Amino acid sequence: MIEDRRTLLKWLVTGVGFTALDALAGSAIKVTARKKVKIVVIGGGFAGATFVRALQRLEPNVAITLIEENRTYQSGPLCAELLVDKRDEQTLTFDYNRLVSEGINIVHDRAIKIDPKKKCVVTRNATYTYDKCIVAAGISFDFEQIKGHSHELADKFPHAWQGAKQLNILKRQLHEMPDGGTVLMTAPNTEYRCPPGPYERVSQIAEYLKTHKPNSRIIFLDSKERFPKQAQFELAWSTLYGYGTDRSYIQWIGAKQGGTVTELKASSHELVCEAGTFKGDIINIIPRQRADRFAAENGLTGDNGWCPVNTKTLESLKIPDVHVIGDAADAQHLPKSAFAATCQARVCALAIYSIINNQPVMTPEYMNVCFSLCGTNYAISVAVNYHWNVASNKIDIISSNITALDSPPEQYVSEVQSAYSLFESLVKGAFG
């Protein structure tokens, strides 16, 4: 048994301490001649990739197959910088070579079906039996929530909220927009991937416009009354982009001001909301979201579109021996972030390790740290600690620490470096 609880807890919440954990696990686990436990993981994003590497290191007596449709993975974190030409695509693109070298069987295929009775996962090309199946397949979009919008129109009015293709479309649109143009953006009021992400994107686009197309502006039509780190974002916007003045690059119209978009008029490039009809040269619609199609088609989702789980082990409440981690999981009140996804991945790996070894499952600890890049030398952050609530199955917030509004300028600069460091450590834990 791995007994150093403090080391484990630190590793669970931050992913730091893999080396110490190796030593512990190596000396603690007796590899017996018993049959290898078969683990099939669907999805090699931050959650799935972190999970397979964590479990592999905790428990050598497993045979892990990771089914991932794509040969490379593109990161959501820091993609706002890619959008506005501040970084190359390759700095955000990762392959699975390291995982292969660590003995994980990577299959590039699309998973279609789970058969819980036969305990197997069917892909386009093969069938894989499992003792435990982990679903880490991310999100899908609900385009029809806005009248006039559809999956078919998404390349014209890109969300750029998943994968490289849409991001490159939005990037090209920004390049091609004439100076004096208007960018319209909208985001949902239900749970979605990266709650502060849209506001980080607004900030980065505003900086791009200020630098390259100074007669342009961005209007955010929001279906929320308030948004995460709002006071911090608004301070950054007024410091950097004239927010609140006639010459502001950013206009934010919240739900209370009638910003909830109800219709897309595709032919005239307009968004309709109570506050009026707005014409945009570019329309970036971030649609409502729910768990990925695989989860929905295999009976893993609840009424709200996300996958209910036991938040101690991340095991599905719908199908035994199937665990759901990352954005697809209904793990309230964790946000849908890469940080939280990797935290869930480690909690799940440790729970499965304990189950395999007939040991009690440890009470989990969760944390989320999120940086938002508001400009080249300006970032803000929030760090939240959570407590697992056995009675409600919720993950309750116990404390949080947000960038103070009276921070000195050096603080915003140093938060940019911290954002990059955190990104490096998330990537290292997932892709090596």
Ligand SMILES: Cc1cc2nc3c(=O)[nH]c(=O)nc-3n(C[C@H](O)[C@H](O)[C@H](O)COP(=O)(O)OP(=O)(O)OC[C@H]3O[C@@H](n4cnc5c(N)ncnc54)[C@H](O)[C@@H]3O)c2cc1C
């Ligand atoms: C603009 C933006 C900015 C963000 N910024 C941050 C940030 O600063 N910090 C932060 O912590 N988080 C951030 N996020 C959120 C973060 O990207 C997600 O929370 C994280 O990617 C979730 O990881 P996941 O593994 O659950 O899902 P994903 O990363 O989406 O991975 C799912 C994987 O499953 C694969 N897959 C899906 N279905 C199948 C199938 N049927 N068969 C095989 N493979 C399948 C997909 O190809 C994909 O590789 C940001 C997101 C966006 C969009």
